[in-house]
Amino acid sequence: MIRSLSQIQHHVQHNLQHRDQSQRPPRGQRPQDRLFVPSHTPHQHPLIDLQETRTLPPPSSNELQVAIRATGLCGSDLHYYTHGRNGDFVVREPLSLGHESAGIVTSVGSSVSGFSVGDKVALEVGQPCSDCARCKEGRYNLCKGMRFRSSAKSFPHFQGTLQERINHPAEWCYKLPKDVSLEVGALLEPLGVALHAVRRAGLEKGASVLVFGAGAVGLLCAAAAKLRGAGHVTIADIDQGRVEFAVKNKFADACYTVPMKRGSTTEENLEIAKETASTIGELKLSGNQTVGEVDAAFECTGVPACVQASIYVCWCRLLRHILAHFV
Amino acid sequence: MTLPLGAAALREVDLRGVFRYSNTYPEAVELVSRHDPDGPDFTKLVTHRYKGFEQAEKAFQMAGRTKDDDGKLVIKVVIEAGEDEP
Numbered sequence: 463m464i465r466s467l468s469q470i471q472h473h474v475q476h477n478l479q480h481r482d483q484s485q486r487p488p489r490g491q492r493p494q495d496r497l498f499v500p501s502h503t504p505h506q507h508p509l510i511d512l513q514e515t516r517t518l519p520p521p522s523s524n525e526l527q528v529a530i531r532a533t534g535l536c537g538s539d540l541h542y543y544t545h546g547r548n549g550d551f552v553v554r555e556p557l558s559l560g561h562e563s564a565g566i567v568t569s570v571g572s573s574v575s576g577f578s579v580g581d582k583v584a585l586e587v588g589q590p591c592s593d594c595a596r597c598k599e600g601r602y603n604l605c606k607g608m609r610f611r612s613s614a615k616s617f618p619h620f621q622g623t624l625q626e627r628i629n630h631p632a633e634w635c636y637k638l639p640k641d642v643s644l645e646v647g648a649l650l651e652p653l654g655v656a657l658h659a660v661r662r663a664g665l666e667k668g669a670s671v672l673v674f675g676a677g678a679v680g681l682l683c684a685a686a687a688k689l690r691g692a693g694h695v696t697i698a699d700i701d702q703g704r705v706e707f708a709v710k711n712k713f714a715d716a717c718y719t720v721p722m723k724r725g726s727t728t729e730e731n732l733e734i735a736k737e738t739a740s741t742i743g744e745l746k747l748s749g750n751q752t753v754g755e756v757d758a759a760f761e762c763t764g765v766p767a768c769v770q771a772s773i774y775v776c777w778c779r780l781l782r783h784i785l786a787h788f789v
Numbered sequence: 790m791t792l793p794l795g796a797a798a799l800r801e802v803d804l805r806g807v808f809r810y811s812n813t814y815p816e817a818v819e820l821v822s823r824h825d826p827d828g829p830d831f832t833k834l835v836t837h838r839y840k841g842f843e844q845a846e847k848a849f850q851m852a853g854r855t856k857d858d859d860g861k862l863v864i865k866v867v868i869e870a871g872e873d874e875p
Contacts, residue, residue, distance in 0.1 A: 534835070535852040535866045543849045560868070586814050603809040610809075624845065626870060636814045639822050645835045645867050650817040652865075653831075654810035657817055662805050678834060678865050685829035689820050701855065703862055713829040728791050735793075766790045773793050776802045 514556060520569060521629040526577055527569035528585065528635065529627050532648040534562035536678075539612060539622075551614040561587045561612040563623035564638065564647025574632040582638040584647040585630055586654075587611035587623065603658070649682070656682035660690050663758045668693035670753065672742060672775055673714065675762030676704035683760040684713045696753050698742060698768075716753065718742050720768070735770035742775055837866040844868070 521527040539559040541548040567581040577583070590597050591607035602608070608615075612622025621628075638647045656679060665671070671687045673680050676699035684695045697714035699705045705717030720738060725731040745753045759772035797804065821831050837857065839848035845868055851857065852866040 529871055531869060531871050533868050533870075535848060535868065540849065540852050544853065566871070584814065584818070588809065601811055603811040624842065624868065636818055638818065641824070642818070642821055643832065645838070645869070646821050646831050648867060649831055649834060649865065650814060650821065653817045653820065654813035655807065657813045657820070658810035659807040661813075662807055681829075681834060681864065685831070686820065689823065689828060703856075704864075707833075707862055707864070711830045711833045712827065732791070732793055766792075769790060770793055773797045773800075773802055773804075776797075776800060 516625075518625075518627055518629065521571040523571045523573040524631055524633070525571045525629045526567050526574060526583065526632045526635050527627055527629050528565040528583060529568045530560075530563050530565040530623050530625060532564050532644040533560040533623050534645075534648045534652070534678075535560070536562055536652065542612070542614065548614065553614045553619070554617055555619055557612065557614060557619045558622040558624050559612045560622040560624035561610065562648045562651040563587070564644040564650070565627075566644075567635075568627060571632065577632055577635065577637070582640075582642075582644060582647065583635040584638055584650045585623065585628075586634040586636065587620075587630075587651070589620070589631070589634065652678050653682050653686065655679055656686040657690075659683055659760055660686045663687075663760070665690060665692055665758060667691040669757040671695045672753070672756045672759045672772070673697045673762060674759065674765075674768040674772060675699055676701065676708050676717075677762065680760070680762035681708055681713045683762055684708060687758075687760070688713070688715075694747060694753070696742065696745065696756070698738075699763075716745055716747060718745055724767070731767060732770055735767050736774050738767070738771040739774035742771070834865045835867050836862055836864045838869055839866070840869050842868070842870065 538548045539561075542553060542557065542559055546553045564582065564584045567577055567579055567583055570577050570579060588603070588608050588610040590602035590605035592602070594605055594607065596602060596604040609620040610616070611620045613620065636650070638644070660683065665687060669692050671684070671692045671694065673684045673687070673695065676697050680697065680699070684697050687695050694716070695714045696716045696718060697705050697708045698718040698720050700720050700722055702719040705714070705719055708714040709717050718741070723734050725734050743752060743754050747753060756775055759776050761769050761772045837848070837851050839845065848866050848868050851863055854863050857863055
């Protein structure tokens with residue numbers, strides 16, 4: 463038996479327990495592991511039970527069995543945890559959360575090569591159909607048949623990584639070098655969003671970049687832009703501590719704390735956005751240079767004022783509206 | 790959301806959506822393996838760690854905050870399990 467951590471509603475939990483019992487194979491055919499699941503919908507139900515036990519079969523021939531060692535929590539996990547839904551996707555059965563994960567290989571499927579027990583691996587948890595037009599052009603993130611661990615979009619839900627062990631196709635596991643920790647391995651998932659954004663921006667070497675939002679995705683966008691050759695990265699957020707963190711830890715070269723200001727009409731708000739853009743443009747860089755108009759803005763807040771300001775601060779180039787929400 | 794599309798058009802600003810990622814893991818592994826002292830320190834992003842599922846509820850509560858009780862920033866909360874790294 464393994465334990466998992468999931469989030470469910472009471473009646474659904476009963477249904478699952480019933481079904482699990484009926485599907486459980488005789489003892490002895492499967493390794494006895496534990497798995498863990500948060501079951502929490504505070505707005506509708508009291509806290510029920512945060513843990514659940516399930517049976518994990520041995521890995522299939524193309525799979526690795528991985529002991530999950532680190533899982534980062536993301537905004538979508540928090541939405542499911544707090545509201546039992548993320549946008550339109552409602553939890554319909556017990557759901558283990560977590561999709562930013564790394565762990566250690568504990569068992570290798572019979573047809574898998576290149577992996578050994580004890581390897582450190584990061585997991586890519588989205589499983590596209592591999593057959594549709596989007597998949598065939600390499601944009602499998604847009605696959606309509608995508609099953610993504612911890613998302614309630616597909617049903618039965620594809621269970622998240624807050625489990626002690628999972629079986630996962632080897633082709634979606636990536637070995638980590640010895641000097642990369644498992645918690646940094648877990649960061650590869652949100653870093654993937656950032657890297658994808660930077661690729662979509664087609665940044666040229668030396669490009670000037672503005673990032674709105676200094677949360678995890680914003681910081682990773684700044685980092686990915688820098689590491690892929692951006693000449694200068696400015697980060698802006700309403701939280702001074704966050705933007706200072708970004709500069710201190712070399713995620714960005716310069717920062718700006720956006721004042722909280724809101725107009726009462728659309729016109730006023732657009733004026734405020736223009737002001738924000740112009741103030742950012744006047745920020746001093748090293749020497750006598752200013753930020754000016756940037757080549758690309760990465761909008762990682764979803765706040766209208768920041769999206770608007772992103773448009774005003776860009777010149778002849780590209781605005782990236784980062785929609786990193788997991789749906 | 791009202792966007793100044795006229796301003797975007799006149800400056801030839803493209804709006805591009807970004808939804809998750811594709812084919813990023815190998816390069817992401819390379820980026821975090823650089824350990825460049827002049828580059829971003831990824832290890833700093835994990836600000837809060839919780840050991841074991843027993844602490845998962847605390848982890849979720851912390852992930853919903855911007856600062857902890859000591860005023861420290863909350864950026865990435867990680868739930869760890871199992872033994873220490875080999």
